[in-house]
Amino acid sequence: MNVRQWAADLAMGVRFAVGGGREGWVRALLTAVGVGLGVALLLLATALPNALADRSQRSSAREDFTYSGKILPKADNTLVIADTSTTFRDKDVRGRLLEPEGAKAPLPPGVAKLPALGEMVVSPALDRLLKSGSGKLLRERLPYRITGTIAHAGLVGPAELAYYAGGKDLLQQQAGGSVERIDYFGPSPNSQPDKLDPILLLLVLIVFIVLLLPVGVFIAAAVRFGGERRDRRLAALRLVGADGRMARRIAGGEALAGALLGLVLGTGFFLLGRELATRLEVRDISVFPSDLNPSPALVLLVAVAVPAAAVLVTLLALRGVVIEPLGVVRKARPPRRRLWWRLLLPLVGLGMLYPMIGQGNSNGNFNQWLVIGGTVLLLVGITALLPWVVEATVARLNSGSVSWQLAVRRLQLSSGTAARMVNGIAVAVAGAVALQMLFAGIEGDYTKRTGNDVDRAQMEITVNSGVQLSEAERQFKGTEGVRRASVVSFTSLGDRARNPQTEIEVAVGSCAELREVARLTSCADGDMFRILGGDYAGDTKRLAKAGGTLYFDPHYDGSPSISHTVPWKVPAGFRTAMSREDPTGYARGGLLITSGALPANATKGLNQKAFVSLDPAVTDATDRVRNTAARLDPLADVYTLTTTRQSQQLRSIRTGLLVGATCVLVLIGASLLVSQLEQLRERRKLLSALVAFGTRRRTLSLSVLWQTAIPIGLGLALASAVGLTLGAVLLKMTASTVVVDWTSVLMMTGIGAAVVLAVTLLSLPPLLRMMRPDGLRTE
Structure with missing residues (x-):
């Protein structure tokens, strides 16, 4: 191979592309736009690893809880921190109360100065929300004066809602893991990163393949824009002395010019999209522009691979085309496409x-190269099969209306061009169908039933011992949107005042409230009960023995909480009660004590738990309850009860798929529109001639619609078949039952059809402008 000759021929093709006048520039620009859109998405994909790493690093740098169960001694460099995170209209709000204990207390990342009592520093997104009319309810929950904003280093994304507020006496307000004393911000030495199991790793791998493969298909299609006009130019080159190989290399140079210009446009699209990234939020996920920095090695790979692929695709496309000095043989009836090698892929x-079928989670990770190779070949097989399917189908289509016959004849003459336009969306739909089947098949393994009875209550709130039972009940029952609120007090009894060996649970309240957690045949104020058959009943009968001494709210060494330990001489007269699951599904054990039988000095150690039933007709009822809980106790634990709980890792993967699929759909739509406009531009004189001979514009518009609808219908049918096959194989690989989620299949094909319909509608205005008789006029 003569490298110098290749370089000269490619350079000549580049000169033809950029120096061929208006026609050459339009052709090169169309190619560049198509390639540029694909390059922008490829650059985005190469930037994702760095973006995820930067987000993870910032999240790790601000970690503030070790959950060790121990408390550091107070010092000049310690800080007491309390978790006050909340939810506002399905958006998470990260909140912390800070109480410095010395001049050297650590600062959270992104915070220049610790807020004083009654003050807070907020993220820019939370600042905008609180100052807007829609943030009024949340502003009531955060009664602090805003004195500053959290910088980039303290946020995982620009849309994150977060705040730090000043607190006081935090260790005396709440026990457990929501309050801790720390001397630094950062990951705990004992923390371990969450590892994905083999099935979730397989899912991530398939997501990347399904999202990136259509991009490559679109780039390959984009470099072949203007194929028919290019072939006529190549025939002219043969007439002036170029041989067939030289003509093909010159065509490769023209494609190279469009690809290089596409790299420039793609870089511009990517930089523009990166600056707009701060305004994009998908399921609470957002990124800073600085996060989207592609790896230099991956950028270099894209910069080399795209132009090389443009030349290679052009040479392969022209391999079966005979270019002669007086024309291109493609205009004659082409030989029928062969099927056997198309089935091989x-x-x-x-x-x-096949070797990984039945592996599941039990045999370690799947072989990544086999997964990548097998999935890519199966999906790429669509691009090989679709031209044959379109050709074989349209060859049998004849009779029909004028618009139908015009469309069918055009497809019979250039079925390959129609198939190329559909290839990308067919690959995307096939991958989406397979992914939806895989998600549906494994979802049950990562979704657990909580046991919550949402018919009895939809929220559970726990407030600390400083709130009286009667006050908590009055506040919750008086909240707008609350149908019913049942508040029960809880504590524990130990066999020792300090570090007890055995504890039993105690529930305190009125008879009506105690019936939420036990089955009582009869009850009056002053009664006491032993619960039989609870989940954690303990040695209730032995401990709660008349005459013995037990201790309310016993203390544990190293616990961050303040205990209100009270000795209690166990009286006689306990009755028995049968256990009953509370609205959270927990069957309580231990003792039940009505308010009249509780020692007066034991009330300080009681925590109040409210089970709240909401009126669905009241807007923002959940947020109103959260506001009430925050007024009673800023450190209240508020939970929304649900019947199921899904793995956070699976939800994160699904969110990533949604973000990626959104970008791919935008690419699909834009690329199809560019391809459609290029096809119309190629046929501009033909359309003008048909109109000049009296063909109605409606007939021509319908013919263009049929030319799009027939390949799309065939492509979506083939994509569904391949997607179902791939989905079934993936489910077999994960040792899951093969079940076809027909709703998802129809939804994916419907989305693909909707994108094509939108593109067709957008192409109608330029089509109508081209259908003018004066389009035949030449200067």
């Missing part, structure tokens, strides 16, 4: 995936 792909 998906069959080899299935063969690569």
Whole structure:
């Protein structure tokens, strides 16, 4: 191979592309736009690892809880911190109360100065929300004066809602893991990163393949824009002495010019999109522009691979085209496409995936190279099969209306062009169908039933011992949107005042409230009960023995909480009660004590737990309850009861898929529109001639619609078949039952059809402008 000759021919093709006048520039620009959109998405994909790493690093740098169960001694460099995170209209709000204990107390990342009591520093997004009309309810929950904003280093994303507020006597307000004394911000030495199991790793791998493969298909299609006009130019080159190989290399140079210009446009699209990234938020996930920095090695790979692929695709496309000095033989009826080698790609792909069938989580990670190779071959097989399917189908289509016959004849002459336009969306739909099947098949393994009875209550709130039972009950029952609120007090009894060996649970309240947690045949104020059959009943009968001494709210060494330990001589007269699951599904054990039988000095150690039933007709009822809880106790624990709980890792993967699928759909729509406009531009004179001979514009518009609808219908049908096959194989690999989620299949194909319909509608205005008789006029 003569490298110098190759370089000269490619350079000549580049000169033809950039120096061919208006026609050449339009053709090069269309190619560049198509390639540029794909390059922008590829650059985004190469930037994702760095973006995720930066987000994770900032999140790790601000970690503030060790959950060790121990408390540091007070010092000049310690800080007491309390978790006050909340939720506002399905958006998470990260909150912390800070109480410095010395001049050297650590500062959270992104915070220049610790807020004083009654003050807070907030993220820019939370600042905007609180100052807007929609943030009025949340402002009531955060009664602090804003004195500053949290900088970039303290936030995982620009849309994150977060705040730090000043607190006081935090250790005396709440026990457990929500309050801790720390001397630094950062990851705990004992913390371990969450590792994905083999099935979730497989899911992540398939997500990346499904999202990136259509991008490559679109780039390959974009470099072939203007194929028919290019072939006529190549025939002219043959007429002046170029041989067939030289003509093909010159065509490769033209494609190279469009690809290089596409790299420039793609870089511009990416930089523009990166600056707009702060305004994009998908399921609470957002990124800073500085996070989206592609790896230099990956950028270099894209910069080399895209132009090389443009030349290679062009040479392969022209391999079966005979270019003669007087024309291109493609205008004659082309030979029928062969099927046998087109079936090899998906069959080899299935063969690569077959050895991993039945592996599940029990045999370690799946072989990544076999997964990548098998999935890519199976999906790429669509691009090989679709031209044959379109050709074989349209060859049998004849009779029909004028618009139908015009469309069918055009497809019979250039079925390959129609198939190329559909290839990308077919690959995307097939991958989406397979992913939806995989998600549906494994979702049950990562979704657990909570046991919550949402018919009895929809929220559970726990407030600390400083709040009286009667006050908590009055506040919750008086909250707008609350149908019913049942408040019960809880504490524990130990066999020792300090570090007890055995504890039993105690519930305190009125007879009506105690019936939420036990089955009572009869009850009056002053009664006491032993619960039989609870989940954690303990040695209730032995401990609660008349005449013995037990201790309310016993103290543990190293506990961050302040205990209100009270000795109690166990009286006689306990009755028995049967256990009953509370609205959270927990069957309580231990003792029940009505308010009249509780020692007066034991009330300080009681925590109040409210089970709240909401009126669905009241807007923001959940947030109103959260506001009430915050007024009673800023450190209140508020939970929304649900019947199921799904793995956070699976939800994160699904969110990533949603973000990526949104970008791919935008690319699909934009690329299809560019391709459609290029096809119309190629046929501009033909359309003008048909209108000049009296063809109605409605007929031509319908013919263009049919030319799009027929390949799309065939492509979506083939994509559904391949997607179902891939989904079934993936489910077999994960040792899951193969179940077809027809709703998801129809939804994915419907989304693909909707994108094509939108593109067709957007192309109608330029089509109508081209259908003018004066389009035949030449200067």
